[in-house]
Amino acid sequence: MTRTHRIAVIPGDGIGQEVMPEALRTLRSAAQRFGFALDLREIPWASCDWYQAHGEMMPADWKAQLQGVDAILFGAVGWPATVPDHISLWGSLLKFRREFDQYINLRPARLFEGVPCPLANRRPGEIDMLIVRENTEGEYTKLGGIMFEGTEREIVIQESVFSRVGSERVLRYAFEQAMHRPRRHLTVATKSNGIAISMPWWDALAERIGAEYPQVTVDKQHIDILSARFVLQPQRFDVVVATNLFGDILSDLGPACTGTIGLAPSANLNPERRFPSLFEPVHGSAPDIFGRNIANPIAMVWSAALMLDFLGERAAHDAIVAAIEAVLRNGPRTPDLGGAASTTALGEAIAAAL
Numbered sequence: 001m002t003r004t005h006r007i008a009v010i011p012g013d014g015i016g017q018e019v020m021p022e023a024l025r026t027l028r029s030a031a032q033r034f035g036f037a038l039d040l041r042e043i044p045w046a047s048c049d050w051y052q053a054h055g056e057m058m059p060a061d062w063k064a065q066l067q068g069v070d071a072i073l074f075g076a077v078g079w080p081a082t083v084p085d086h087i088s089l090w091g092s093l094l095k096f097r098r099e100f101d102q103y104i105n106l107r108p109a110r111l112f113e114g115v116p117c118p119l120a121n122r123r124p125g126e127i128d129m130l131i132v133r134e135n136t137e138g139e140y141t142k143l144g145g146i147m148f149e150g151t152e153r154e155i156v157i158q159e160s161v162f163s164r165v166g167s168e169r170v171l172r173y174a175f176e177q178a179m180h181r182p183r184r185h186l187t188v189a190t191k192s193n194g195i196a197i198s199m200p201w202w203d204a205l206a207e208r209i210g211a212e213y214p215q216v217t218v219d220k221q222h223i224d225i226l227s228a229r230f231v232l233q234p235q236r237f238d239v240v241v242a243t244n245l246f247g248d249i250l251s252d253l254g255p256a257c258t259g260t261i262g263l264a265p266s267a268n269l270n271p272e273r274r275f276p277s278l279f280e281p282v283h284g285s286a287p288d289i290f291g292r293n294i295a296n297p298i299a300m301v302w303s304a305a306l307m308l309d310f311l312g313e314r315a316a317h318d319a320i321v322a323a324i325e326a327v328l329r330n331g332p333r334t335p336d337l338g339g340a341a342s343t344t345a346l347g348e349a350i351a352a353a354l
């Protein structure tokens with residue numbers, strides 16, 4: 001019997017709408033070549049256009065509408081000209097992550113052959129890191145408030161939350177990832193000299209869990225020097241585990257060091273599969289280039305490949321990544337890669353290489 005994967009497709013805002021068709025083009029080619037079927041459910045909400053028409057980012061029955069889907073493929077969210085960013089993000093992407101308990105955010109960054117690297121003297125393959133970002137708590141909260149607003153005594157409090165369950169599970173997941181990579185190295189990103197309660201606590205937790213993984217070498221680094229080393233010595237990183245905010249920042253910096261954020265995919269995982277996982281490019285909606293068909297679709301296509309891997313289609317994942325590699329070596333280039341090709345041309349080249 002043919003395997004069928006039921007996918008909710010959410011292009012969202014801005015260039016999400018331009019890169020999504022290229023991911024679908026590649027997915028359809030992969031389905032044909034590897035003998036599986038796709039049941040694609042196009043979703044018009046989780047966008048700022050929807051917000052403008054309905055006064056909310058998603059309908060009240062959004063969960064019911066996603067009943068039975070195996071995964072969510074997501075483009076981008078945010079259109080600050082019409083909806084404040086914190087409204088659009090909390091009303092869509094963060095809702096998925098938290099209510100579907102997608103507590104792992106995997107964000108790989110690799111230096112590919114053919115991609116101009118902004119760092120001097122770097123060889124393809126030399127930079128190959130996996131950022132494991134905690135995805136449901138940490139610095140991303142709405143806990144706090146404003147007192148004496150608008151007066152000279154104005155006070156703003158914003159809390160961070162680190163649960164033991166939440167921190168242990170992401171640390172353990174990161175150790176498991178490191179175990180399955182050749183270098184078996186894990187870097188723990190914290191700031192335990194300045195953030196004097198939660199960060200030493202994270203470090204101690206990492207040490208305790210690390211004792212269960214004697215094959216993995218571990219180093220703990222403060223986020224400030226770690227950021228400098230991402231730029232100066234990126235080759236030393238293998239798996240990097242970080243809290244929600246630090247992981248978000250590092251996973252823009254990592255791809256920037258390997259050429260362009262237009263290559264960076266991500267997987268928001270509920271590893272137990274109690275809820276659908278969500279796959280999206282790291283980049284946002286990029287209003288500055290929207291409408292010109294010049295966005296790099298690779299981050300979106302690679303995210304779709306990560307989705308197939310999670311759904312058990314490892315061969316299709318590997319073939320898509322190989323097609324991306326082939327096109328980066330010798331294919332059309334969007335402006336962020338130093339070329340003048342369109343989103344469509346690059347997407348077509350990947351599907352053809354498949």
Ligand code: GGG
Pocket residue numbers: 074075076077078089093248280281282283284285
């Ligand atoms: N494709 C991802 C996207 O639209 N991201 C917008 C954003 O600002 N995300 C913040 C985050 O991942 O925490």
